[in-house]
Amino acid sequence: MRHFLEIDDLSGEELRRVLELAESQNPAQVLSGKGMALVFEKPSARTRNSMEMAVHQLGGHPVYIAGDEIGMGTRETIPDVARTLGCYHSAIGGRVFDHATIEGLAGTNAVPVVNLLSDTSHPMQALADALTITAEFGTVSGKVISYIGDANNVARSLAIVIAMLGGICRIAAPPGYGFSEVDRDRIMLSGGFEEFNRPEEAAEGADVIYTDVWTSMGQEAERVERRKAFEGFGLTSSMVDSMAPGGIVLHCLPAHRGEEVDAEVIDGPASRVWAQAENRMHAARGLLIWLLGEAD
Secondary structure, three states: OOOEOOHHHOOHHHHHHHHHHHOOOOOOOOOOOOEEEEEEOOOOHHHHHHHHHHHHHOOOEEEEEEHHHHOEOOOEOHHHHHHHHHOOOOEEEEEOOOHHHHHHHHHOOOOOEEEEEOOOOOHHHHHHHHHHHHHHHOOOOOOEEEEEOOOOHHHHHHHHHHHHOOOEEEEEOOOOOOOOHHHHHHHHHHOOOEEEOOHHHHHOOOOEEEEOOOOOOOOHHHHHHHHHHOOOOOEOHHHHHOOOOOOEEEEOOOOOEOOOEOHHHHOOOOEOHHHHHHHHHHHHHHHHHHHHHHOO
């Protein structure tokens, strides 16, 4: 049984196949008459809507379950939750605070488990990002993708997928907010990346500039401290002007205009954030077709 907990749970060949399936106009009905449990410890607009619609498009029935409804690890153990949901569903998706939770759901091998987000990884977003870049340029290989901001779960999964597809990923983060040594080692296994201290340097000549919020869900107590630390790391028009010709801007959303990105940037002609958001659904569909229909 295969699970999708990290973007590099896929081989390079498998990753390319998932992206190919995501573009299918006649998707295989791998969930016809079946259900998928979607467990959300964290709320989300894009993740819930993209997953529910992807399951529906594959002939299945999505069931949204709020984290406090089942109380994983409190009301009952995480393995027991997985075994129970496996009685009714053909797959489980989890948007969780702690990556150990998603690993616990997968550990029973009751049914395939998909990581919809954890504190360390956001592989579904990475699939959508790769799909968006490929749609724009025809390939990720050889393209320069500059991520500016907090080296968080989104950045980590992005760096890995870009390396897997032959692209060049640059990271610009303030001191103390870059990748850990463990993350660097994980990314280097896929192909490496470049680190910058100044966002302007990372943006120059890039094909893609990408950012995310400076304060993620669960970090609200750090908001004031983070805004101070990230001063000067917001995406500006001058950074966009320094990109390679035809360069684009990505943001995984939600966005705080005037903070990590200026309004004229995210709403400007270089922005592809809405195509990127839509691709969350297409990427989910491709992943589920592969996971439930083609995976070894």
